[in-house]
Structures are given as C-alpha cells and as structure tokens.
Amino acid sequence: MTYNLAEKTWPMIENYLKIKNSILLSVGSTEQHGPTGIIGIDYLSSWEIAKKVGEETGTLVAPPLCFGMAQHHMAFPGTMSLTPVTFIQVICELIQSLYRHGFRDFTVVNGHGGNIPSLNAAFSQILGNDEECRFRLVNWWHLPEVQSYENKHFGDKNGFHATCGEISVTQYTHPEAYKEIPKLKFEATTSEHPWPLSPIQFRKTFPDGRMGSDPSLATAAHGEEIFKIAVAAIAQKLRNNTKG
C-alpha cells in the first residue's frame, strides 16, 4: 500500500489525521555529483528512502522537495539552487500548510549537507510562533548504521561529496540512469579548505566536483545494502519515537 500523499484524496488524508498526526518529508537538492554521479542523487535518494519508511511504518510521505541550498555547486552545469533565505521560506510554508491540516510530527529525511543549517533555521522559525510541533531531522548518510557500513566498505575513499555511498544508493534505485555513464578511475585526495566556498572557489578547489571520494568503488549491491540499512534505522526511530 502506498503512503504517498500525492496518491491520496483529501478525505483519505482527513481520515488519516483522525488517528495519526505524523508525516515524512524528503528534502534533497539538484546539484552536480562529480563526473559519474547523477545530478538528482540528493533528492532521489531521500525520496526513495522516505517512501519506503512510509510503507514500513504506515506514515504518510509528502511529495519530495527536489531543490535545496546548493549555491557552492553553481559553477557546474545542471545544478539548480535556492538561496538560503528562499529555501527556509519554502520549508516554513510547506510545513505550515501541513500544520494547518493537523499534522504535528514532522520527520524530514534530508539528502544534502548544504540544507542542514537552513532546515534547522526553518524549524526555529516555525517553533518561534509557539506552534506545537515536533521536528526530527534525519540526514540519512549521517546515520551511525550507514556510516559504519560505509567506513567498513569504502574507508576514507567514501569522501564528503559525490560519495561512494550516495552514488551506490542511486545505482540501486535508478540503474537505468547509470547505464549511459562511463566508468572512470579516480584518485581520492583530500585537501584543507575554508568553508563556505563561492561557486568559483569550489570549482577551483574541487575541479571535477568530487570532495575526497573515489566513486569508482560505488556499486548497486552496496547501494541496496545502504538503502535497507537507512530505511530500517529511520523506521526504528519512528517506531521508538526517538529523535533524529
């Protein structure tokens, strides 16, 4: 059974709200992921994970937000970004829409590190209006269960952007997209750099878009494992009502 809000009618949502006030939102980004990672990784991964968590826990899932705060990737073609102020506003207005209908417990499954400060700012903004809601932010790649799998299989070649883990997940969920992408060899180098970086500074520091990863280690088989680990860990948080 689907728990995708987009595939329900309003009376179905009204009935759901009589017994439950929780909802999952997936937030991603549309941004470059190195020469071998697809541009939609951050929203596709968080959306697929959120949908599966919804099915496993009987929790509604809002349609995905495909865009996030990706200003630093703007020197790479295909990236589409909101500014932090706009992104915060979009999150606030979407959550307030749901709040108005009676949703109070919001689990945000996030797929992009650059969204974290803005998501926390949006939650503070909403809570500042004395609204009685609860937020759980889950950055799926930060889950200890996911990190321990990635450390074991990729070590320090996982990197920080265009990571082996996130590319693997979308190789599993979107295999067709990867058929056209050439296999390349990489060197996983890390460098000291200030943060945040402007788009031009980012491209100078990370010329092919990766940050310290060797994405040639990514496979759909790893992706399937990481996907299952992330879904199980988030579903457990929802069942136990523990924080993000």
Ligand SMILES: [Zn+2]
């Ligand atoms: Zn990413």
